Amino acid sequence: MVTTRTSQNTKIILLLFFYFLTFIGNAQVGIGTTNPNTSSVLDISSTTHGMLAPRMTTAQRNAIVTPADALLVYDTDVKSFYYYNATTAAWTILSGGTPSRANFKRIKAGDNLAVVLAPELAAGGGAKYVLTANTLYEINGQVVFNLPIDLNNAYLDGLDANEDIIVKTSGVLFDGTTGGSIRNLTITTPGATVFNLNAAASTSTFLLRDTVIANSNNIGLISGYGLVFLSIVNFSGNTNGITYNNIGQLLLSNQAWFSNNGGTYEKFTGTFNLIEKQGGFSNVASGAFGLDVSTPGLTISGDAVLESVVFTGPTPANYVRPYPASSTTYTGYNFNNSWTVRAAGIPTEADANAVGDFAIDYAVNNVGINVPLNNSTPSNIVKVGISSGTAPTTIYSNLFRFTTDATSAGYNRLVYAGKKKRIFQITGTISIQVPGAGIFLAYVTKNGTPLTQYKNYGRSTISGDIINLSLQATAELNTGDYIEVAVQRNSGATGTVSVPTLAITVK
The missing domain is CATH 2.10.10 (Seminal Fluid Protein  PDC-109 (Domain B))
Structure with a gap:
């Protein structure tokens, strides 16, 4: 028996020896093939499995x-x-x-936030989650936060705003003094406030886009940032709206405010360099207000634009709470001269629409304003005002981004109050009652200087004639520039002319 086993073992060893000799000689192994490729050490072949x-x-x-x-x-x-x-x-x-992001963390529905966000909780002293700066936090599913979130210049993101949801039911959800970014999420805070953000540095930025804010007790406050940009944000079912305060540049693009919101949807307070609100709509519910600019002291150091926003709702008077009357506003309008407004549902307000007109009118046979002309030929050009005679019954109307001078020196003065330089067309008529036969002229003046290229002549033949002259001119006006009317005797009778009527329009 021993001999037999020894013989069998010897045969097996010899077979293995010759197999390895063959392997070494060929340097090729085939798996799934009896004919491995000659250029391959190992040739694996299969039509049903992979490596x-x-x-x-x-x-x-x-x-x-x-x-x-x-x-x-x-x-x-x-x-x-x-x-x-x-x-x-x-x-x-x-x-x-x-490659993977080193600065990335995913927060899933059902996660124990004290574990997943342990470093962030420690950074907040156990009272809030202070996110790690420049880190992307992905919200996956519905995550309920028990403590406030301090963005701390981090990025909070979801993949689908309908499925990725942040919830907080008391207190404040986002609370801090730094910037950050929020995208692709639904935010809901029943019984709580969404934002209490007060930037400590005017260079901080805050971005919110592709987001739904729904069913919150109060959307809250965003204040003190150098740049705030909200784009494609859906507001639905919120009890109170949002206040923007002391922001360098505020950009609001395509905001959707549904009629199931309450309170004041958007309110501006403090000082802004730039506001641009463009696109979207405000469907203002009964008892609610769409846009509030009524807080005293609201200042735009640069420009503000409200463009292509649609205001609808049962109470048009509540679409906009206007500036206080003391803030250079105009009857029937909502904003001051810092704004350019072109939005459906509310009046258009822009320097391009600036207009001013006035008319002075005396009863028939009344001598009107007396304008003494000297004996020179031609006489000096003299502004039509109250040099003497009865004060005019002056009717000013359609003053939009124009004002008038309340002093006696400015009874026919229209002052441009817009912010942007533009070219105006000036038209009007003047009636001059003359002391005798002669040739008389009327001018439009800018800042006291006659625009002589637009002078108009009239001739009288007897004393007491009334000459009617048209007024036409074009003038480029900056803020504070003013337009007046003046007359002159070219030749003929000297003395005093009276002006029974004068009307002028600048637009």
């Missing part, structure tokens, strides 16, 4: 001790193949893969 590389997390990959050059693994965190490059002593992702 499975070692699979591991990023941490496990980085923990490999002294990896060989060209070592290949599949990273399950990044979902990509990596190979080790001994020259650079680093793992390199294969072409087409996406």
Whole structure:
């Protein structure tokens, strides 16, 4: 028996010996094929299975001790193949893969926030979650926060605003003095406030876009930022709206305010360099207000634009709470001269629409305003005002971004109050009752200087004639420039002319 077993073992050893000799000689192995490719050490062939590389997390990959050059693994965190490059002593992702973010954290529905956000909770002293600056936090599903979030210049993002939801039921959700970014989320705070953001630095920025804010007790306050940009934000079912305060540049693009909101939807207070609210709509519910600019002291140091926003609702008077009457506003309008407003549902307000007119009129046979002309030929050009005679019955109307001078020196003065330089057309008529036969002229003047290229002549033949002259001119006006009317005797009778009627329009 011993002899037989020894003989069999010898045969097996010999077979293995010859197999390895063959392998060494050919340097080729075929799996799934009897004819491996001559250029390959190992040729694996299959039409039903694949080759499975070692699979591991990023941490496990980085923990490999002294990896060989060209070592290949599949990273399950990044979902990509990596190979080790001994020259650079680093793992390199294969072409087409996406390297993982070092500054990334995912927060899923059902997560224990005290564990997932343990460093953030520690940074907030256990009272709030202070996010790590320049880090992307992905919200996955519905996450209920028990403490406020301090954005701290981090990025809070979801993949689908309908599915990725942040909830807080008391207190304040976002509370802090820094900037940050919020995108692609639904935010709901029943019984709570969404924002209490008071930037400590005027250079801070805050971005909110592609987001739904719904069913919140109070949207809250955003204040003190250098730049605030809200784009494509849907507001629905909120009890109270939002206040913007002391912001350098405020950009509001395509905001949707539905009629199931309450309170004041949007309120501006303090000082802004720039406000631009463009697109979207405000469907103002009964008892609510759409846009509030009524707080005393609201100042625009640069410009404010309200463009292509649609205001609707049962009470048009509540679409806009206007500036106080003391803030250079105009009857029937809502804003001051810092604003350019072109929005459906409310009056258009812009320097391009500036207009001013007035008329002075005396009873028939009344001498009217007396204007003494000297005996020179021609006489000096004299402004039509109250040099003597009865004060005029002056009717000013349609003053929009124009004012009048209340002093006796300015009874026919129209002052441009807009912010932008523009060219105006000036038209009107003047009636002059003359002391005798002669030729008389009328002028439009700018800042006291006659626009002589637009003078108009009239001739009288007897004393007491009334000459009717047209007034036409074009003038470029800056803020504070003013328009008046003047007359002159070219030749003929000297003395005093009276002006029974004068009407002029600048637009």
